[in-house]
Amino acid sequence: MHERRLGTWLFALGILLFPLIVHSNYLLSILIMIGFYSLVCNGLTMLMGYAGQISLGHAAFYGIGAYTTAYLSATHGWSPWLSIIAGAVISAFIAFIVGIPTFKLKGHYLALATLGFGVIVYTCFKEFTSITGGMNGFFGIPSIKLFAWEFSNDARFYYLIWTVVLLSLLFSQNIIHSRVGRALRSIEGSEAASDAVGIDIMRYKLQVFVYSAICASIAGSLYAHYVTFINPQAFDAMLSIYFLIMVITGGASSIWGAVIGSSVFVLLSELLKEVVPLVFSNAGGEFEIVFFGVLLVVMLIYMPNGLTAAWKKITGKWRTSTTLSPAAKGGGGR
Amino acid sequence: MKRNGQVLLTVEHITKQFGGVVAVNDVSFDVNKGEILAVIGPNGAGKTTLFNIVTGILAPSSGTVRFNGTDITGKKPYQIAQLGMTRTFQNLEVFTNMSVIENVMTGAHRNMKTSFLQAGLRVPSVKKEEKAVEEKAMRCLEKVGIAHLAYERAETLPYGNQRLLEIARAIAAEPALILLDEPMAGLNDEESRWLVEVILQLRKEGLTFVFVEHDMETVMAISDHIVVLDNGVKIGEGTPEEIYRNKAVVAAYLGEEETVC
Amino acid sequence: MEVFSQFIQLFFSGLTIGSIYALIAIGFVVTYNVTGVLNFAQGEFAMLGALTAISLSGAGLPLWAAISLAIAIVVLIGALFEKTAIYPARHSSGATLIIITIGVSFVFRGLAIFIWGTQPKSLRPFTANDPITIFQAVLLPQNLWAIAISLVGVFSMGYFFNKTYIGKAVSACVVNKFAARLMGIHPEKMSLIAISISAGLGALAGIVIAPISGASYNMGMMLGMKAFVAAVIGGLTNAPAAVVGAFLLGILESFAEGFWSAGLKDAISFALLLMMLFVKPNGLFAKATGKRV
Structure with a gap:
């Protein structure tokens, strides 16, 4: 129990100290991107890793958060704080409505339905030009202010996003080690047994879906206020799949998977953007997807539970073999 | 009759x-x-x-x-x-993604009250409830005789103990x-x-x-x-x-x- | 008269795109039936087929040779894909396999960028492409080629699965893997055959559409997803129904584009997908409305 909290505090300390030690706007901007993705993946890890429900459409909520806050704050002059909350409420509502029929589906069908949902929302961003600006994009999203303090430079924004990430990680961690978290994990473990102990599976799937949508929405909103310009392509099906890659890379055996997966993804894509053009001079566009594709396939075939689980396996090998009691070994069975 | x-x-x-x-x-x-x-x-x-x-x-x-x-x-x-009314399964439906005691604590779901929001914010009542349910789960494990395995991963248990675990989980629901x-x-x-x-x-x-x-x-x-x-x-x-x-x-x-x- | 000619025009372009969806959708259904894998990389075979054929044709090969060779190459790629990504993960869950195929589709798309770059390319039409006018609607011979080739593809697949030994063996695996094994048919080998065939069908679809709408590294994703919608309309396991679904979808999209908005046609297709999944997950033509839970 205490070990769990200690890790969180150490992590928070590291986050706090980083900009004081490393003075690089480039690194800060990378860490900010990792922050956005960590926030999305935090919710998504709860949904996919703990409750075992796949989503191929979370870019939609990221986008809804971004466009709602952009529209309300830039077009209607709302305070960004309020518009971010409005985005989260709308995302939660949509997740709830869409979730009801969607989570009656399983496996392949669930994957297809969430993918379809993502494409529909993406198309709406593209086509409802009067609100979103269509493919030309949405300009002039204001930055966030706290009283006179404006989150306009990277260092300030860094603290803002990572505060939110930390709070959400804490929230998730609390969920996991509670009645609700066990209910979620039980769904992945065995739906028949969840039923048998009186867990309303549908209710928990919906709750965690709404939670993950809120996380994605807030991340998208913050992203919009950070970059001040958004266009639909930032929220297409590819992004949903990138989220999936991050969640799978990080793994779901701990909430840190979200941060680790996002970090690996962002750092790897930055690295590839630096290195690949040196080797292949004609590489352009989103060539780095080759590597992510390979990463995804290799992870799923050889490390299906993600990096955190692989790490636990390596470090935990001796521990489990010594603590397994003789009674457990000699219990018989088939 | x-x-x-x-x-x-x-x-x-x-x-x-x-x-x-x-x-x-x-x-x-x-x-x-x-x-x-x-x-x-x-x-x-x-x-x-x-x-x-x-x-x-x-x-x-x-x-x-x-x-x-x-x-x-x-x-x-x-x-x-x-x-x-709870049940056990012929072909074992243990939650393999949890520890033994967590399995049993999950069994106590119906008599607990923590909601999503309360759990996330970890209000004081949640802590109290968690502590109580952990003790209760331990008593259930004692009743079936596998309390010493409480903190093992459920999937590592041999078949017979998994059956006992299912019974412990079933009785945790009172x-x-x-x-x-x-x-x-x-x-x-x-x-x-x-x-x-x-x-x-x-x-x-x-x-x-x-x-x-x-x-x-x-x-x-x-x-x-x-x-x-x-x-x-x-x-x-x-x-x-x-x-x-x-x-x-x-x-x-x-x-x-x-x-x- | 003008509305009528527009109607004909839209109907034909719907049939054209529908025939492309049909070829890819058959590949889906065949793969899904035999291996249980919902192959998200299926659309990429179309992209690979189209771009390979364009390169071969550009290298001076006669068109028919370029096309045949391109299909053969993609069939080999399909076989390689089965051996390296599907076979090692054959015991994984459905969701895991889906994600693996997504990973593979990324690999294909990324490799395509390395090989062909990001600029769209085009293939010359199969025959002289002088427009034909029917009821004041202007049709291109390539559209007719597309429809004809797809129909030939569909019917030869039907022949293959119902009349030839290998085809029957593949079908047997669908019905009962265990029984198939008892009969000396190896499901693993059938999985290889099924995916290779699907790859070939996908390649053919890409090649046929290339003279009409061009070819680029990112054409596969949307084609693949639309073919999914078609396959779902047909119930995922029924190839003839998927073909009907593909034509329905093509025509629906064409009319949506013609009478409403080109941009929203994707939204309409996927709204249809969701409706199918929510209301009739066993397909439009399923006899019983059994609950699929």
Whole structure:
């Protein structure tokens, strides 16, 4: 129990100290991107890793958060704080409505339905030009202010996003080690047994879906206020799949998977953007997807539970073999 | 009926058809509080179908199931469980992604109150509830004799202990009735004996059991009351002695599966 | 008369795109039936086929040779894909396999960028492409080629699965893997055959559409997803129904584009997908509306 909290505090300390030690706007901007993705993946890890429900459409909520806050704050002059909350409420509502029929589906069908949902929302961003600006994009999203303090430079924004990430990680961690978290994990473990102990599976799937949508929405909103310009392509099906890659890379055996997966993804894509053009001079566009594709396939075939689980396996090998009691070994069975 | 006691579960004229096949045909019986009732019958007799109807996995074509005075016919499995009826599985449905004690704590779900928001914010009541449920889970594990394995990963447990874990999980819900689906399947003699002991002890503490079982030795040894199905029809019921004397049962059941006894 | 000619025009372009969806959708259904894998990389075979054929044709090969060779190459790629990504993960869950195929589709798309760059390319039409006018609607011969080739593809697949030994063996695996094994048919080998065939069908689809709408590294994703919608309309396991679904979808999209908005046609297709999944997950032509839970 205490070990769990200690890790969180150490992590928070590291986050706090980083900009004081490393003075690089480039690194800060990378860490900010990792922050956005960590926030999305935090919710998504709860949904996919703990409750075992796949989503191929979370870019939609990221986008809804971004466009709602952009529209309300830039077009209607709302305070960004309020518009971010409005985005989260709308995302939660949509997740709830869409979730009801969607989570009656399983496996392949669930994957297809969430993918379809993502494409529909993406198309709406593209086509409802009067609100979103269509493919030309949405300009002039204001930055966030706290009283006179404006989150306009990277260092300030860094603290803002990572505060939110930390709070959400804490929230998730609390969920996991509670009645609700066990209910979620039980769904992945065995739906028949969840039923048998009186867990309303549908209710928990919906709750965690709404939670993950809120996380994605807030991340998208913050992203919009950070970059001040958004266009639909930032929220297409590819992004949903990138989220999936991050969640799978990080793994779901701990909430840190979200941060680790996002970090690996962002750092790897930055690295590839630096290195690949040196080797292949004609590489352009989103060539780095080759590597992510390979990463995804290799992870799923050889490390299906993600990096955190692989790490636990390596470090935990001796521990489990010594603590397994003789009674457990000699219990018989088939 | 000469059994006395308070009726806990009533199965009334249950019929279930799959297409043209009648899997269960007009079966009725009562389960009294504090009783161990066995449902037996040759393969294909309709035991599993009946079991699935009582637990809400299947809806009957006709008839009603009443539990603790409530009509539970057509209710969903989790709703029935929330009313205080839990079960174990023949093919083990342990939550392999949790530790042993977490499995049992999950079993206590229905008597806990923490909501999503409360859990996330970890309000003081959550801490208290977590502590209480962990202690309760530990007591349940002690009752089935695997408390020393509480913090192992559930999937590392051998088969027999996983069966015990399922029972611990079922009793953590503080149910009025536990349904056991072939609890002896896959257990060796020593494990079977221990399981019988556990069940008898739990009955002493006021629990009621209904179980479907192939192992006649266990059935005869621990049941207070036996219901015999054949081809979806109830062909007899009574105490173990009465079942032994029941010609129809001996002919239909023992005749077909002589090797069992 | 003008509305009528527009109607004909839209109908034909719907049939054209529908025929492309049909070829890819058959590949889906065949793969899904035999391996249980919902192959998200299926659309990429179309992209690979189209771009390979364009390169081969550009290298001076006659068109028919370029096309045949391109299909053969993609069939080999399909076989390689089965051996390296599907076979090692054959015991994984459905969701895991889906994600693996997504990973593979990324690999294909990324490799395409390395090989062909990001600029769209085009293939010359199969025959002289002088417009034909029917009821004042202007049709291009390539559209007719597309429809004809797809129909030939569809019917030869039907022949293959119902009449030839290998085809029957593959079908047997669908019905009962265990029984198939008892008969001396190896499901693993059938998985290889099924995915290779699907790859070939995908390649053919890409090649046929290339003269009409061009080819680029990112054409596969949308084609693949639309073919999914078609396959779902057909119930995922029924190839003839998927073909009907593909034509329905093509025509619906074409009319949506013609009478409403080109941009929203994708939303309409996927709204249809969701409706199918929510209301009739066993397909439009399923006899019983059994609950799929």
